Amino acid sequence: MYLYDQYDQAMVDARVEEFRDQTRRRLEGKLSEDQFKPLRLMNGLYLQLHAYMLRVAIPYGTLNSRQMHMLADIGNKYDRGYGHFTTRQNIQYNWIKLEEAPDLLADLASVEMHAIQTSGNCIRNISSDHFAGAAADELVDPRPYAELLRQWSSFHPEFSFLPRKFKIAVIASDTDRAAMKLHDIGIQIVERDGALGAAFYVGGGMGRTPMVAPCIREFVPLDQLVPYAEACLRVYNRYGRRDNKYKARIKILVHELGKEEYARQVEEEFAHLLSQGIEPPLAELERIKPFFADPEFEFGLPTGIDRSDPDFALWVDRNAVPHKAPGYVSAVISLKPVGGIPGDASAAQMHEMAELTKQYSFDECRVTHTQNIVLPHVKIADLHALWTRLDAAGLANPNIDTIEDIIACPGLDYCSLANARSIPVAQKISQRFSANGRTAELGELKLKISGCINACGHHHAGHIGILGVDKKGVENYQLLLGGSEAQDTSLARITGPGFDEPGIVDAVETVTDVYLRERDAGERFLDTYRRIGMEPFKEALYG
């Protein structure tokens, strides 16, 4: 994985000291909250319902064991013994004290981490495929390109005050595991005539106005990746709406201009940028690539699995993913225990995951946008030992991509923007389906819950989505069906009137009953919904 050079480290260290001084001046009264708020937000420090919340960037979700140990230590030292992994491959701490935040950031910097650009109208953490470098179906590892974009976008002065926040995802396979088309810019590394390039999808997003990004250019040569991204940003920065924050995302600009006109303007700006000779040299990309070289996989490893323990066999079936190297798999650690809080991990669990990362996965793990952790390179022969350790730590939940593997935002239990609680709904649904024993029968079923229209819980992209709203001061939940954030990206539709909390759990069970009744052989819930449409589900829900 990428290691900081002296410039990276100096930048992060300098920012820590700058924020230490800003915090001191705030506490001494030399800065008002109005003056200080944008400064703390630039360093990822929000004020949420119960305390300050710090969002830490995890570039493309990749961590080593030292970093994961530090995240655990921070949970113990500065928080209340836990952290929350988010839907953008980051981690959040919910109980941070302002006076301790500079020391926390210094500890993060000591392991090449920071919280810069995890808030504000700038380019946020670059996300990617959590199986990058391990997936059998990828063209190349997308992370060197994500890292190049991370370096380009970090402290980019022109893009520090965009009309709105800006999110970029990079993948390199036809299977989309990063919700690429639901980002402001989604990039897919592709091949044409033996050369690698980038397909640009621009103007996607969830939130108040969900949109699937159209492809505005199918092939950008790799040495022009940054200038093309810069052109996309420049057109947005120039014409994106600053008068209305609800219409300020790039998706609105692309929609209002039309894909063709937006693309034309980008091409014009792109041509101008190419004439300036400011694209970063390919040598920089070549410098970055070796950091992401394959680890030294062993050859001739056994590929068989002893399935005599049914619990282990079930975990392998659900949580182990094929790998490009024979004898290896990627193992997904579910942070979704039945009745638990999606994405939360205790400090003790993070320490254990760090140890397992070092022992079984070439000292590398990944945070997924589905709020789980991946050990990307695990020997099949080590799986039972790994599972035994995970089970002892309460981390062996065999439920990846099932109805119990729920994405949920923090909701009204933590978030000042939320209108309704998400976590209790997730807890009750996972308990319901664990108890009724239908999880296995339902197969792949992606359920996503947001506590407000901002859609941090990706409800638009759930096979089943749930949106919490405030109905005259009472929590109410809308049900949506038919979304996908995979390569077959689609936006879910609302079924009809919302439900109270017990009602939404019953409603989810009702729509799964319809699926089980109506499905054809081999169909997932999403496939059945697409074939039969909304009506049978509405009929069952509302009569």
Place this chain on the structure above:
Amino acid sequence: MKILTGNDLKSGAVVWWDGTGWSIYVNEAVDVGERAGEILAREQSARRVNAAYAIEASRDANGVRPAHIKDRVRALGPTVRPDLTLKPADPEVGNWVI
């Protein structure tokens, strides 16, 4: 009744105006009537509280209850972590909030 709430500047903890200072217990909140603006301006400029605002609430035999669910969640802590609420391991937290 109208009560005042905000966050402690240093710790970020949720606090309630008790008539002379800021308490972490909602039951110690007092009715400020028409004095909300005056108190908020004074307290924020003195840096004793951050991001403070006035809310509607009611008082009954069980204490002070903010009118809106968001402030009831703030008053006790996340309903999904009763071990972290002001009344540790109180299984009734969720019921009180709703």
